Amino acid sequence: MSAELRDVITQLGRSLAVLQVRVADDGDPDLGIPLARAHEIAPGWIDTYRELTIEQWGTAPPGMPSAFVLQYLVDPLATVISAAATRTPFALSADPSLWSIGLEPTYLYPVAAQVRAGDHRRVDDDIERLDLAYEGYRATADQIATALPSPTRMSSRQRLGMVEDMWEMSLARLAGAPPPERLSCCLIYSLPDCQPCAGCPRQT
Template identity: 45%
Template sequence: MSTARQYAAVVPSSMPSAFVLQWTLEVAAEVGVYAARHHSWIVHPADSGLTFALQPTQLYPVAAQFRRRTVTPALLDDRLEAARAAYRVDAVELALGYRSDANLGKRTRLAMVDDVWAMTLARARGQRPPERGSCCFIYVLPGVHECSGCPRLSATPSSDVTGSGT
């Protein structure tokens, strides 16, 4: 079912565009965080053969797999930092090259790269979602409020939460 049908409203393109980018980044972040936390592995998204399956009706990622990883004797914090660096290289390229009907600004895209890693790591640690620098635009749906950590809740006049910034 489409979001527009589910909410019986026209949905601005910023919301689904942000969700698709966030979900795609989240696949790489989830694999990177959990491989580093639970194994002595670093997974470089572009070099790992990373693939994922989509939920059949709403099309969000539900499963991921990879074929290659780097084994490291590094301690957990060092593995997580190496995994974040590997993720960030590919995530920045993906975010900046992502084609969208909405005008997601460069700052929003780059903030989403870091936000997705931070949210994934917080979830893995059983922590609350951290404050975000990017917006998922879920608040545009009827009856829906900002998500936890939304930059709109602590927005300053110079914040780029509209997606239109450069």
């Protein structure tokens, strides 16, 4: 990885309030969730998240743990790749073998993303760079979403809609704009005393 790209990723890690970003060198261990092994890890994560939700709320509505785990898998990828494409001259590769996610140990949401050296490209044209970044993100995130081994039924709209939602939400955060209307639903409204989140498709 070039010194310039390493500096870019380090700067992203300082500027993204929602996520730490770090570079992995050869020999460095992956964080808790290597994206290349997402489908192996997801079932246990879903089960643990379900148990945690029951401890907190007394219930875990069907489909909600899977929805949150899918969101947590693709959101860090969308956040970092979109930030790089809009704030730096680099389109980061979305090859899942280059990425891993660190989770908050108690509540199991992403707090860090780690990226390795790979086919990251410097692209000077802003539109071309953003398009290239989106295409790479979409290909990887669609694969993760489609193959997620959910114990409850998830429609293609929920799976692929979550992929699109995380990208659009990351761009909105970067622009300081309100959350866009979502295609997918995180199902948080189904918890006791909770309301639909901003952009929830159930509000329209």
